[in-house]
Amino acid sequence: MTAIRSVGVVGCGLMGAGIAEVCARAGKDVVVVESSPAAADAGRQRLEASLKRAESRGKIEAAAPVLARIQVVEQLETLADRELVIEAIVEDEVAKTELFRRLDGILTDPEAILASNTSSIPIMKLGVVTSRPEHVLGIHFFNPVPVLALVELVPSLLTSPAVTERARAFVQDDLGKQAIDCQDRAGFVVNALLIPFILSAIRMLESGFATAEDIDRGLVLGAAHPQGPLALADLIGLDTTKAVAESLYEEFKEPLYAAPPLLARMVDAGLLGRKSGRGFYTYS
Incomplete structure (x- = not known):
């Protein structure tokens, strides 16, 4: 070789x-x-x-x-x-x-x-x-x-x-x-598991069930995650998160893969996370 x-x-x-x-x-x-x-x-x-x-x-x-x-x-x-x-x-x-x-x-x-x-x-x-x-x-x-x-x-x-x-x-x-x-399926291994988790956190925020800070703090302190799902979405980029969600939904047609309206509106507004300076959190 x-x-x-x-x-x-x-x-x-x-x-x-x-x-x-x-x-x-x-x-x-x-x-x-x-x-x-x-x-x-x-x-x-x-x-x-x-x-x-x-x-x-x-x-x-x-x-x-x-x-x-x-x-x-x-x-x-x-x-x-x-x-x-x-x-x-x-x-x-x-x-x-x-x-x-x-x-x-x-x-x-x-x-x-x-x-x-x-x-x-x-x-x-x-x-x-x-x-x-x-x-x-x-x-x-x-x-x-x-x-x-x-x-x-x-x-x-x-x-x-x-x-x-x-x-x-x-x-x-x-x-x-x-x-x-990985099999050649949209999302492969990691994103097929990770993106529905992030989308669920966004829906929880969108519904008013909990604040962004409390959602993330709950997963960090209660599930030993290194960072919460909303902070992770900001790191990945909300545009990328939305694009991956759309690819997964196109492939599998499962509702859990559909991008929540809040995510779509934030991307439309240019609130993309760390790379734009603002997403679910504000970055200097």
């Missing part, structure tokens, strides 16, 4: 930057693609700030050598020579399928793996728009990527078992993460 040396990441938001960072920290040559000069600059600053924090806390010896292994560019064609490309763009099926079509025509290595960091969209829908569905799978990291150890591996019905095992070796042996295997 050939080790993966070169990695491409599409998107340098919270998830894309985290994926790029852990790959570079593992010694990989990383190219990150963003959609505009402003987004690329923001991505570089996000990477630099995160690696400097890691250096100051003794997590890495020095930030500079890791940063030197990462290029942030704006041209998707720069990924042509990559052995693995991980998509980490907005959680939107139309945008992701169009990106996979483009990447399929750009990658020159017939053995290159095309992976998605989607948290909810079935991998089959992404694989079938390419000419290499056997080389397409989900590699789903969790936020914050440098901290959380879990990765969900999600092959579709058409993914080659050899490709899945190559991805597993990359995730576990190279990145030092722990992989779990």
Whole structure:
């Protein structure tokens, strides 16, 4: 099994930057693609700030050598020579399928793996728009990527078992993460369990049953959760939470997956959680 040396990441938001960072920290040559000069600059600053924090806390010896292994560019064609490309763009099926079509025509290595960091969209829908569905799978990291150890591996019905095992070796042996295997169903393992829990907390708040603070305090102090479900939704992003809920509802048609009206209105208002400065809580 050939080790993966070169990695491409599409998107340098919270998830894309985290994926790029852990790959570079593992010694990989990383190219990150963003959609505009402003987004690329923001991505570089996000990477630099995160690696400097890691250096100051003794997590890495020095930030500079890791940063030197990462290029942030704006041209998707720069990924042509990559052995693995991980998509980490907005959680939107139309945008992701169009990106996979483009990447399929750009990658020159017939053995290159095309992976998605989607948290909810079935991998089959992404694989079938390419000419290499056997080389397409989900590699789903969790936020914050440098901290959380879990990765969900999600092959579709058409993914080659050899490709899945190559991805597993990359995730576990190279990145030092722990992989779990998931069926290609919306939400995979973690979000299929987590999102209904968060939606239930939002409905409880919406109904006036309890305050946000008391709901979260109850789960932290009464169930030993590290943070409450509403604070967690703010961390995930309310837009992402809503998008995952919609994917789950589309797949299973179960009422527990339907986004509550309060969540929809908050997303419409741009109250997205930590990334916008306000969600169920206000952040400075």
